[in-house]
Amino acid sequence: MPVNLTKIMEKLTFTSVLDYVVPVTLFLGVLLILHVLKQMLLPHIYPMFLNSFMRKYNEAMGSFKAELLKEMKDQVESLREKPVDGGEGSVNGESHPSLTVLEIGVGAGANFKYYPDGTSVIAVEPNKNFASYLEQNVAEHFPRVRLERTVVAFGEDLRGHVDDCSVDAVVITLVLCSVQDVDAVIREVKRVLKPDGKFYFLEHVAADPQTWTSTLQWVIQPIWSYFGDGCQLTRKISAEVDRAGFCKVHHQRFRAHPKFPRVLRPHLMGVATKSVSSASQSC
Numbered sequence: 001m002p003v004n005l006t007k008i009m010e011k012l013t014f015t016s017v018l019d020y021v022v023p024v025t026l027f028l029g030v031l032l033i034l035h036v037l038k039q040m041l042l043p044h045i046y047p048m049f050l051n052s053f054m055r056k057y058n059e060a061m062g063s064f065k066a067e068l069l070k071e072m073k074d075q076v077e078s079l080r081e082k083p084v085d086g087g088e089g090s091v092n093g094e095s096h097p098s099l100t101v102l103e104i105g106v107g108a109g110a111n112f113k114y115y116p117d118g119t120s121v122i123a124v125e126p127n128k129n130f131a132s133y134l135e136q137n138v139a140e141h142f143p144r145v146r147l148e149r150t151v152v153a154f155g156e157d158l159r160g161h162v163d164d165c166s167v168d169a170v171v172i173t174l175v176l177c178s179v180q181d182v183d184a185v186i187r188e189v190k191r192v193l194k195p196d197g198k199f200y201f202l203e204h205v206a207a208d209p210q211t212w213t214s215t216l217q218w219v220i221q222p223i224w225s226y227f228g229d230g231c232q233l234t235r236k237i238s239a240e241v242d243r244a245g246f247c248k249v250h251h252q253r254f255r256a257h258p259k260f261p262r263v264l265r266p267h268l269m270g271v272a273t274k275s276v277s278s279a280s281q282s283c
Ligand SMILES: C[S@@+](CC[C@H](N)C(=O)[O-])C[C@H]1O[C@@H](n2cnc3c(N)ncnc32)[C@H](O)[C@@H]1O
Pocket: 050, 054, 104, 105, 106, 107, 108, 109, 110, 111, 124, 125, 126, 127, 130, 153, 154, 155, 156, 172, 173, 174, 175, 178, 179, 180
C-alpha cells in the first residue's frame, strides 16, 4: 500500500511534534550532563577505585608479576659485576647496586613490591591524582625502593622528561590497553633503555578469535572503554612488541584467575631486550 505522506503530515500537528521533541531533548540533555560530570569526576574517582581494585588484582596476579619481574634480580647481579657502569644507590643507609627503572602508567605503585631492594624508580603517570596514593604507598610499604621522581606525562612522548639510553629497565603493566598509540609508547621505551636494557610488560589482551570471549569483548568494547578510562579489550600487543626492533623478545599468553570477568582473563606477559649494537647507533 503506497504511503500517503500528506495524511501523515496532517496528523503531525505542532503539539504532537512537541510530544516527541521535548522528551528527546530532555533525555539528550541528561546524557550530556552525565557525560560532563563523568569527564570531571572520573580522573578523581578512578585513582580511588583503581587503588582498591589493583590491590585485589595483584593478590590474584601476584605470582605472574613476580615471575615476570624476577629477571630484575639478574640485572642487579650484572650491575654488581660491573660496578663502574651501575651506580651505587643507598636505601636506609645500606649500599646496593642501583637498578634504574622507568615505570610508565605507574598508578598507585602496585608493582613496587616486586622491585629488588635499592631500585630507583622514575614514575610516569598522566593522571596527577595518583600522586598521593603512590607517595603514601611507597612511604608505608616500600622503604627499600627509591622513588627518584614522578613525571606527569603520557608514555607516548617522554622527550624532555627521560633521556635517551638512561634506564636499565622499563616496566609497563595494564597500561597499553588504554594508551592512544601503542607503537609510540614502545618507541619511547626503546629510546630510553640503555643497551641491553629490558622492557617488562604484562597486559590483558584480545581473546583468541572466534571464541565467545572474543565476541563478548567486541560487543561490550564501546561501553567498557567509555567508563574504563579508554581501556580497550581487543588489543593484541604482541605484534607491536615484535615489530619494534628489540633484539630478544619472548612473551607468553596466559589466563587470569576465573574470579576475573571473562573479558579480562586473556593476558600476555613478556620481556624484550634492547640490542647492544642498535643501541650504539642511538646512545
Ligand atoms: C589499570 S592502571 C595500571 C596501573 C599499574 N601499572 C598497575 O599495574 O597497577 C592504568 C594506568 O595507566 C595510566 N595511563 C593511561 N594512559 C596512559 C598513557 N598514555 N601513558 C602513560 N600512562 C597512562 C592510567 O592513568 C593508569 O594509572
